[in-house]
Amino acid sequence: MSLLGGNDLKEQQKINELELKINREKQKLDKKLTRQKILLGAFLVDALEKDSVDGLREYTADNLLGFLTRQTDKELMADLIKGLGGKVETKTDSESL
Secondary structure, three states, X not given: OOOOOOOHHHHHHHHHHHHHHHHHHHHHHHHHHHHHHHHHHHHHHHHHHHOOOOXXXXXXXXXXXXXXXXXXXXXXXXXXXXXXXXXXXXXXXXXXX
């Protein structure tokens, strides 16, 4: 055993254990945030379906596509927008929804 750096292995193991613990905590937080978003989305869908908030349907129909940035997301939400009474441009009407 070397006189220099004899504890390096133990210190590195401790660092690795702490990094694993940090990663586990980050995963827990990510799951919590994802669950919050899902629950909020379900709440808003319920409000939209019941038309329980004045102006929410119109606001969503008018603004959701502008909020979305990915074309695939816009295509995914097009039927919802139509169901809310909003207008969705097709690719033949315009290059973007």
